[in-house]
Amino acid sequence: MAGISETIARLAAFRKMGGSAMQTSRLAELTAFGSNPGALRAYRYAPGGLPQGAPLVVVLHGCTQTAADYDHGSGWSQLADRHGFALLFPEQQRANNPNRCFNWFVPGDIRRDSGEALSIAQMVGTMIGSHALDRRRVFVTGLSAGGAMAAAMLATYPELFAGGAIIAGLPFGCASSVPEALDRMRGHGLSGDEALQRAVSNASGHAGPWPTLSIWHGMQDRTVVPANSGALISQWRGVHGLGPTPTRTVGVDGHTRRVWCDATGVAQIEAFEIAGMGHGTPLDAKDAIGAPRAFMLHAGISSTRHIAAFWQLGEPVAALAQDRRTTNAAATGSTRRQNDRPFPDESKAAKAAASGPAKVIEDALRAAGLMR
Secondary structure, eight states: OTTHHHHHHHHHHHHTTOOOOOOOOOOEEOOOOSOOTTOOEEEEEOOTTOOTTOOEEEEEOOTTOOHHHHHHHHOHHHHHHHHTOEEEEEEOOTTTOTTOOOOTTOGGGSSTTSHHHHHHHHHHHHHHHHHTOOTTSEEEEEETHHHHHHHHHHHHOGGGOSEEEEESOOOTTSOSSHHHHHHHHTTOSOOOHHHHHHHHHTTTOOOSOOOEEEEEEETTOSSSOTHHHHHHHHHHHHHHTOOSSOSEEEEETTEEEEEEEOTTSOEEEEEEEETTOOSSEEEOTTSSSOOOBTTEEEOSSOHHHHHHHHTTSSSOOGGGHHHHHHHHHHHTTSOSOOOOSOOOOGGGOOOOOOOSHHHHHHHHHHHHTOOO
């Protein structure tokens, strides 16, 4: 990798001409949430008049972003106002990763009862206790490195989450070093189905039920290539016991949505292929949710709105109407999840994107945590 230092220096100098405008954050800092072995910060948002038993959504930003950046771009707090749920935004620190990437490829940070994963689980427990939230309706989503960390949370603490959403992310346990992370981002060296599924099965000892999963990926993403979306589908089909062929495939706003349902007809996995989009979170610029900016990309579809609808937190979206009817019918008279297990014991802790070659290299280095 001779010359990488020179490449980083040139790209850093090029970026000095830019910079994003500051916006007022709607988030409040969450403190005293546990031993915090991952040394993360945390921010929260709770709409006024939030009732007891409200759901919680955990949102993990991408590299170079902050919690406030991602909320402003994605519009999660706007949707929370409309539909009455709480938000938790873990935030990475430069002392942990110079590009603010969650350390999704560091074994000690994605292991149960360890590092960043434990810090986030402690935040979840604190939010549920302090706001009297419904522990059966906790969800996690993230972009890029945040998406990969969301996958890690779903694998290491599956009992905490009813569902997850991974945007431009990578499968759990696919890398354990920076070189491996760069390779997997390019789609090189991804494990086969059995190894991917075994990584999740062995991460917690959990026997089910498993969180539902919404997967989103731009088909022109050259930072985290779409092969990672296929690997994520394979990884989670295994633990859900689903076959390789989707139950149905439909077009949604010019994009492709595939759905895998269980034997009762309930959608367990959905995967969106966003036509013509690069690396980022899909938004609809004509929608009142979110704001396009770097890595928050206009694609004519709001991933935030669709994900919330898939989790039954917001108004139904036409494409999801059948899934919602089926899920409601299957859930009548029963509780799908058993989220009454205790939160992690703290004593177990040890502690837009312009195009072109320069942009592609810069995005890859940032996402791997190699560049500020």
